[in-house]
Amino acid sequence: MKTAITYENWQPIPHLFKMDEPFKGAYSVLEWAYQVYPEEKIVYASSFGAEGIVLIDLIHQIKPDAHIIFLDTALHFPETYDVIEKIERRFPTLRIEKKKPALTLEQQAEKYGTALWKREPNQCCHVRKVIPLREAIGKKVAWISGLRREQSPSRAHTEFLNKDEKFKNIKICPLIHWTWDEIWAYIKAHELPYNELHDHHYPSIGCFPCTQPVANEGDSRAGRWSGSSKTECGLHTS
Numbered sequence: 001m002k003t004a005i006t007y008e009n010w011q012p013i014p015h016l017f018k019m020d021e022p023f024k025g026a027y028s029v030l031e032w033a034y035q036v037y038p039e040e041k042i043v044y045a046s047s048f049g050a051e052g053i054v055l056i057d058l059i060h061q062i063k064p065d066a067h068i069i070f071l072d073t074a075l076h077f078p079e080t081y082d083v084i085e086k087i088e089r090r091f092p093t094l095r096i097e098k099k100k101p102a103l104t105l106e107q108q109a110e111k112y113g114t115a116l117w118k119r120e121p122n123q124c125c126h127v128r129k130v131i132p133l134r135e136a137i138g139k140k141v142a143w144i145s146g147l148r149r150e151q152s153p154s155r156a157h158t159e160f161l162n163k164d165e166k167f168k169n170i171k172i173c174p175l176i177h178w179t180w181d182e183i184w185a186y187i188k189a190h191e192l193p194y195n196e197l198h199d200h201h202y203p204s205i206g207c208f209p210c211t212q213p214v215a216n217e218g219d220s221r222a223g224r225w226s227g228s229s230k231t232e233c234g235l236h237t238s
């Protein structure tokens with residue numbers, strides 16, 4: 001077995017992966033990851049957006065019983081829960097875990113007031129996303145994410161392997177070189193289920209109070225927390 005890279009023994013290793021075609025390195029990265037990390041030490045945290053669907057299909061080819069976590073904030077669109085059900089039917093061997101926050105929406109409202117996402121979205125994301133992910137990956141060595149470099153300036157320097165200071169972990173990003181068009185070409189070519197909101201000008205889909213349709217789909221993150229300075233939920237910021 002090849003040596004696993006961990007947070008503790010981290011060192012950037014250039015040229016570790018082949019730029020396999022047509023996957024732009026994604027298959028090679030995933031194959032390596034599921035070889036070097038024991039299955040209880042690696043997880044894919046998916047939002048079941050378009051990138052997530054591609055990753056799920058690739059992961060399933062390599063590790064049919066892979067562990068996938070969905071952060072179920074209880075504030076997702078019905079279409080998001082629909083696509084998860086479709087994925088569960090299409091890939092029944094995958095182990096899809098819906099991780100809920102410690103606080104229900106009612107308990108959150110009692111503690112912080114109603115509609116926390118309007119007043120303090122960072123606090124809301126912390127309670128409903130960051131803490132649950134920390135709990136979910138606390139005993140893992142590595143987690144997989146669907147970040148792509150073209151999504152935003154803050155993601156432009158993402159590597160296949162990243163030392164994740166926030167979760168003291170290795171963050172694996174197989175899709176960094178993929179374009180939005182390539183994501184969709186893959187989904188269509190493999191006739192994969194996808195979130196129907198993508199057909200209605202929602203390129204990036206999160207919780208319904210914080211996700212709007214966009215006029216220009218070239219800016220894939222524009223519909224998230226629109227009208228505020230917030231651009232990330234906090235999972236990918238230090």
Ligand code: SF4
Binds near residue numbers: 120
């Ligand atoms: Fe709360 Fe919005 Fe963050 Fe969802 S995306 S956890 S509703 S602030």
